[in-house]
Amino acid sequence: xxxxxxxxxxxxxxxxxxxxxxxxxxxxxxxxxxxxxxxxxxxxxxxxxxxxxxxxxxxxxxxxxxxxxxxxxxxxxxxxxxxxxxxxxxxxxxxxxxxxxxxxxxxxxxxxxxxxxxxxxxxxxxxxxxxxxxxxxxxxxxxxxxxxxxxxxxxxxxxxxxxxxxxxxxxxxxxxxxxxxxxxxxxxxxxxxxxxxxxxxxxxxxxxxxxxxxxxxxxxxxxxxxxxxxxxxxxxxxxxxxxxxxxxxxxxxxxxxxxxxxxxxxxxxxxxxxxxxxxxxxxxxxxxxxxxxxxxxxxxxxxxxxxxxxxxxxx
Numbered sequence: 001x002x003x004x005x006x007x008x009x010x011x012x013x014x015x016x017x018x019x020x021x022x023x024x025x026x027x028x029x030x031x032x033x034x035x036x037x038x039x040x041x042x043x044x045x046x047x048x049x050x051x052x053x054x055x056x057x058x059x060x061x062x063x064x065x066x067x068x069x070x071x072x073x074x075x076x077x078x079x080x081x082x083x084x085x086x087x088x089x090x091x092x093x094x095x096x097x098x099x100x101x102x103x104x105x106x107x108x109x110x111x112x113x114x115x116x117x118x119x120x121x122x123x124x125x126x127x128x129x130x131x132x133x134x135x136x137x138x139x140x141x142x143x144x145x146x147x148x149x150x151x152x153x154x155x156x157x158x159x160x161x162x163x164x165x166x167x168x169x170x171x172x173x174x175x176x177x178x179x180x181x182x183x184x185x186x187x188x189x190x191x192x193x194x195x196x197x198x199x200x201x202x203x204x205x206x207x208x209x210x211x212x213x214x215x216x217x218x219x220x221x222x223x224x225x226x227x228x229x230x231x232x233x234x235x236x237x238x239x240x241x242x243x244x245x246x247x248x249x250x251x252x253x254x255x256x257x258x259x260x261x262x263x264x265x266x267x268x269x270x271x272x273x274x275x276x277x278x279x280x281x282x283x284x285x286x287x288x289x290x291x292x293x294x295x296x297x298x299x300x301x302x303x304x305x306x307x308x309x310x311x312x313x314x315x
Contacts, residue, residue, distance in 0.1 A: 005246030012239035017262025019232040020094040021270045024213040025224035029206035033086040038197035044233040045186030059177035074188030080161035084154050091151030094267035099283050100155025106131045107163035131289025137282030169244040178241045215272030
């Protein structure tokens with residue numbers, strides 16, 4: 001089962017890697033980042049709700065006691081991660097934004113040690129320091145942060161929300177169906193983002209044209225949007241949640257870091273973005289640090305976010 005979980009996590013990371021590059025096409029066609037996020041969440045959420053209502057209506061039943069968890073999941077694990085990341089990629093290359101977001105594995109380690117008070121192996125902290133050093137190389141800190149400062153901040157906050165995504169996926173019990181959680185989470189995120197995205201002002205005609213991000217390939221915007229919804233959102237989230245349930249937040253976050261490589265490759269192929277030598281070297285160091293940190297905790301389960309141990313249904 002562990003190898004199956006690793007394979008599922010790997011495919012999920014590859015699917016997520018398309019989200020930033022595909023979003024570039026929507027933004028190039030005239031949508032703002034927050035409008036692109038809303039269109040993504042609303043499209044994916046409504047699609048999943050419709051499919052589950054017909055194929056598996058029981059998955060949409062959420063116990064009343066779990067509603068606060070669902071709201072937190074929608075705000076942090078879905079709306080927070082996606083909106084902050086989409087804004088960050090307007091100020092940073094996709095690869096750099098992904099590297100910042102995937103400081104999440106290190107944040108998971110810090111949460112486990114200092115919030116949950118779980119004693120960790122020394123390798124966990126060595127990995128955390130290594131990842132921070134790699135991040136400093138990515139942003140070329142010795143040059144006085146040549147990259148956009150606001151973009152860097154948004155990327156790191158997106159990383160904190162991403163850490164919450166992994167921790168929350170590892171914490172809910174069998175009384176919540178993962179498919180229902182994803183469907184309601186995406187729909188809830190779209191509702192949360194309504195006052196910020198104001199979809200009634202979205203230039204919907206943009207979906208009927210072709211777009212060419214600066215230095216990139218020309219693609220139909222509708223095709224990029226559908227790929228983003230079906231592959232980079234619905235498939236990616238379903239696979240990602242199930243991978244974490246099979247593994248743990250720690251191991252799942254580590255494998256998900258491969259999205260950094262996948263996203264950078266897709267961005268190079270489609271939108272003409274390349275990383276400099278320092279970004280490539282620093283990115284590899286970040287991934288090595290994350291791997292060290294998470295390997296040190298993979299033998300022990302990441303504690304639940306619930307105040308008391310969750311008793312799974314049917315046990």
